[in-house]
Amino acid sequence: MYAYIKGTLEETTEDSVVVEAGGIGYNIKVSTATAELLPGVGNEVKMYTYTLVREDAFALFGFLTRDDLEIFKKLIAVNGIGPKGGLAILSVMSADALRFAVMAGDAKAIAKAPGIGAKTAERVILELRDKISLEDTLKGLGEPAGASGNAAGAQGGDNLMKREAIEALVALGYAASDATAAVKKVEVTEDTTSETILKLALKHMF
Secondary structure (H helix, E strand, C coil): CCCEEEEEEEEECCCEEEEEECCEEEEEECCHHHHHHCCCCCCEEEEEEEEEEECCEEEEEEECCHHHHHHHHHHHCCCCCCHHHHHHHHHHCCHHHHHHHHHHCCHHHHCCCCCCCHHHHHHHHHHHCCCCCHHHHHHCCCCCCCCCHHHHHHHHHHHHHHHHHHHHHHHCCCCHHHHHHHHHCCCCCCCCCHHHHHHHHHHCCC
């Protein structure tokens, strides 16, 4: 119903916000991670929204990026994962970390979410494995999409090195979500190699 709502942030709690737009206060449910990234009350905010309409409920769920919204839609399509479960998972891991957890079969990382057991986490992996792509994840590891020419080529090389570093960390026994977070903290320069990224990322693992 609503693609996004842009307005003034009026109230915040751990799991919901009120955004005033056009004289209307919209109560929007959010993940803990989203709540922590919000600006202060009184500032303008733009939230991409998902509208839940049922006989017994009408609710809005909000996200700061379109990517988070899209991964949320995929999550709630999984059998046994409703909106509450989707928010719980995105409260403990980013969309990128979830993709890597799915691709690596890392059920333990997903099961860290409140109310998500091991069997449910395995179901998430089983049902989402064919619905996500590595390319989507790599977009979040490099520069914003839209780079062209040499910049685009450099971005592709950086993404490849980061992917190799993440795969190496997973092979060493680290959770895919933790590996992704560590690699994203590494600053890539012209002289950076996959080995350099791996070594620097390992420093962020402790």
